[in-house]
Amino acid sequence: MITEISDSFYRITLPMPFRLRHVHAYALIDGGRVALFDTGMHMPGAFEKLEADLQSIGRSIESIRDIYLTHVHTDHCGMSGTIQEKSKARIHLSEVAHQVHAHFQKADYLIAQARLFYARHGMSARDVEAIVEEIEDMKSRIPQFAVNTFFQKNDVIQFGNRSFEVIFTPGHAAGHVCFFFRDEGLLLAGDHVLPYIAPSLSPNIYDEIFQPLKSYLESLTVIEKLPINTIHPGHGNSLTSIDERIREIRTHHALKKEVLLKSLSNRPKTTYTICSEMIGAAAANWDDWEKFMALNETYVYLQELKHDGSIEENMMDSVLFYTAV
Numbered sequence: 438m439i440t441e442i443s444d445s446f447y448r449i450t451l452p453m454p455f456r457l458r459h460v461h462a463y464a465l466i467d468g469g470r471v472a473l474f475d476t477g478m479h480m481p482g483a484f485e486k487l488e489a490d491l492q493s494i495g496r497s498i499e500s501i502r503d504i505y506l507t508h509v510h511t512d513h514c515g516m517s518g519t520i521q522e523k524s525k526a527r528i529h530l531s532e533v534a535h536q537v538h539a540h541f542q543k544a545d546y547l548i549a550q551a552r553l554f555y556a557r558h559g560m561s562a563r564d565v566e567a568i569v570e571e572i573e574d575m576k577s578r579i580p581q582f583a584v585n586t587f588f589q590k591n592d593v594i595q596f597g598n599r600s601f602e603v604i605f606t607p608g609h610a611a612g613h614v615c616f617f618f619r620d621e622g623l624l625l626a627g628d629h630v631l632p633y634i635a636p637s638l639s640p641n642i643y644d645e646i647f648q649p650l651k652s653y654l655e656s657l658t659v660i661e662k663l664p665i666n667t668i669h670p671g672h673g674n675s676l677t678s679i680d681e682r683i684r685e686i687r688t689h690h691a692l693k694k695e696v697l698l699k700s701l702s703n704r705p706k707t708t709y710t711i712c713s714e715m716i717g718a719a720a721a722n723w724d725d726w727e728k729f730m731a732l733n734e735t736y737v738y739l740q741e742l743k744h745d746g747s748i749e750e751n752m753m754d755s756v757l758f759y760t761a762v
């Protein structure tokens with residue numbers, strides 16, 4: 438489905454396999470040229486769908502001159518390489534996103550790091566191997582592409598008679614950015630603000646200094662200050678009740694953090710144990726990936742509580758344990 442969101446500006450909905458089922462790319466037209474914001478996932482049918490949707494507005498893959506990426510999760514950047522090969526499009530992203538992408542590409546190193554990281558958080562060898570399998574599977578979806586420019590903070594980019602600002606919004610992913618079209622009050626938000634779910638938060642296993650929740654909440658404040666009329670997200674419907682949605686997301690995180698704190702006592706527990714207790718019986722219906730995402734989120738809240746001074750972290754036999762203070 439292709440939808441006109443503004444004059445010569447389109448939302449293209451592409452398939453993806455996970456629960457969300459779809460991801461949006463956005464195409465800005467200037468005469469025969471197309472700027473594409475995110476690319477969708479590299480999977481059967483996605484390229485054909487993008488091609489057909491562009492054809493329906495009289496353009497083609499070859500018309501794509503520039504690709505602007507919000508972040509390098511595979512559902513947002515997966516087709517970058519294939520498109521670039523066909524159209525010679527220039528690719529633009531943040532320098533941090535580029536570093537994350539470089540890490541993804543060194544899969545063996547990533548797997549070794551992941552084994553260490555998740556074992557330290559109390560995951561059993563069986564569960565660690567399930568995650569390794571997921572990473573192996575993801576390897577095939579990680580595109581190779583050449584980068585043309587890195588965004589600078591507050592960059593203003595001109596495309597035809599439109600200009601947009603690059604807003605740095607780390608949190609959901611390190612190096613995440615949004616694109617703000619000030620004249621129209623239009624924000625392409627990637628995965629920074631989503632309509633139905635709070636964007637997932639994960640550790641950067643290469644950088645344990647990075648605090649995803651803290652960064653994320655700060656990046657919400659950045660968005661709150663912009664005169665936005667409509668948010669066009671990477672998944673789901675566009676949003677106009679922006680303050681309300683941001684409030685909901687803030688409340689969601691505050692509540693989850695509070696519930697997690699209450700589940701802690703003076704008995705030391707690992708991130709894995711805490712997460713399993715939180716999921717409870719529902720775990721029977723969850724797949725390995727969902728449990729993995731829940732573990733990541735538990736880690737994110739624990740890290741925050743540790744920084745707040747509400748909990749203590751201790752290492753025993755190379756495993757981290759948490760207790761309430």
Ligand SMILES: [Zn+2]
Nearest residue numbers: 510609610628
């Ligand atoms: Zn994402």
